[in-house]
Amino acid sequence: MIETTTxxxxxxxxxxxxxxxxxxxxxxxxNVKEGEIRAVIGPNGAGKTTLFNLMTGHIHPxxxxxxxxxxxxxxxxxxxxxxxxxxxxxxxxxxFPSMTVHENVVTALLGFSRRTxxxxxxxxxxxxxxxxxxxxxxxxxxxxxxxxxxxxxxxxRALELAIALAPSPKILLLDEPTAxxxxxxxxxxxxxxxxxxxxxxxxxxxxxxxxDVVFGMAxxxxxxxxxxxxxxxxxxAVRSNPEVISAYLGGVDE
Ligand SMILES: Nc1ncnc2c1ncn2[C@@H]1O[C@H](COP(=O)(O)OP(=O)(O)OP(=O)(O)O)[C@@H](O)[C@H]1O
Ligand SMILES: [Mg+2]
Numbered sequence: 551m552i553e554t555t556t557x558x559x560x561x562x563x564x565x566x567x568x569x570x571x572x573x574x575x576x577x578x579x580x581n582v583k584e585g586e587i588r589a590v591i592g593p594n595g596a597g598k599t600t601l602f603n604l605m606t607g608h609i610h611p612x613x614x615x616x617x618x619x620x621x622x623x624x625x626x627x628x629x630x631x632x633x634x635x636x637x638x639x640x641x642x643x644x645x646f647p648s649m650t651v652h653e654n655v656v657t658a659l660l661g662f663s664r665r666t667x668x669x670x671x672x673x674x675x676x677x678x679x680x681x682x683x684x685x686x687x688x689x690x691x692x693x694x695x696x697x698x699x700x701x702x703x704x705x706x707r708a709l710e711l712a713i714a715l716a717p718s719p720k721i722l723l724l725d726e727p728t729a730x731x732x733x734x735x736x737x738x739x740x741x742x743x744x745x746x747x748x749x750x751x752x753x754x755x756x757x758x759x760x761x762d763v764v765f766g767m768a769x770x771x772x773x774x775x776x777x778x779x780x781x782x783x784x785x786x787a788v789r790s791n792p793e794v795i796s797a798y799l800g801g802v803d804e
Pocket of ligand 1: 569572574592593594595596597598599600601
C-alpha cells in the first residue's frame with residue numbers, strides 16, 4: 551500500500567513499567583491514530599513522563615509493548631526509535647547554550663545522521679538546509695546566528711521543537727511543552743504547535759498541566775492516574791466525566 555501520509559499510529563498494549571516494587575505505568579492500552587493530537591493528562595507522578603520514556607525507547611517496559619504502525623518499537627534504543635520516526639522535545643531544556651541556534655540544530659542532525667549514514671564526514675549542504683527549514687518553521691530563522699543561551703525561554707523551547715522536528719518524525723512527543731511559560735509565550739506556543747500539525751500532518755502526543763492548552767489542542771485525551779488509564783475520549787466527554795473531575799480536573803485551575 552502506498553503511504554499517503556507522513557504520520558503514523560502509536561499503540562501500546564499491556565504497557566507496564568515497574569521501578570522495584572513500584573509500578574509507575576500499569577497495563578496501559580492506548581491507540582493514537584495517524585495524524586491525531588492526543589493529550590495525556592493526570593496529576594503529578596501519574597506516570598506521564600514514564601509513559602513517554604517508554605514510547606521513545608529511553609526506558610524499556612517491564613511488560614507489554616509499544617508499536618508504531620505495525621512495527622514494535624519498545625525494546626529498541628532511543629536513537630533507533632527516533633530513526634523509525636518517533637522524536638520528542640524534552641520537559642527540561644536540552645540545548646547547548648554556547649552554540650548558535652543554527653549550530654544546535656545542525657549538531658543534533660549530525661548526531662542523528664551519523665548513526666544512519668555510517669561514513670558521514672562533515673556537515674553537508676542538506677543538513678544546513680534542513681536546519682534552516684525547521685528554524686523557519688518554528689519562527690527562529692532570524693535568531694539563527696544568536697547563541698542559544700540568550701534566547702527567551704519560549705524561544706528555547708521552540709529550538710527544542712526544531713531539533714525534534716529536524717529528522718522529519720512521523721510522531722512527535724511533547725512533555726509539558728508550555729511548562730514555565732508566560733501566558734503570552736503559552737499562546738504563541740499553542741499557535742505554533744497547531745501550525746506545525748497542520749503543515750506537517752504528523753501525529754502529536756503531548757502531556758500538559760495547562761488545561762487551556764489541552765482542551766484547545768487535543769482531539770482525544772487519555773487520563774492517567776496512579777499509572778493506569780482512568781478515562782479516555784473526546785475532550786467534551788473527559789471534561790464532564792465525574793471520575794476525572796474528582797481525580798484531577800477538580801484540583802486544576804481552569
Ligand atoms: N527512574 C525511576 N526510579 C524510580 N521511580 C521512578 C523513576 N522514574 C519515575 N519514577 C516514579 O514513577 C512515578 C511517575 O513519575 P512520572 O515522572 O512518570 O510522573 P508524571 O506524570 O510525569 O509527573 P509530573 O506531572 O510531575 O511530570 C513517580 O512516582 C516517580 O517518582
Ligand atoms: Mg512528567
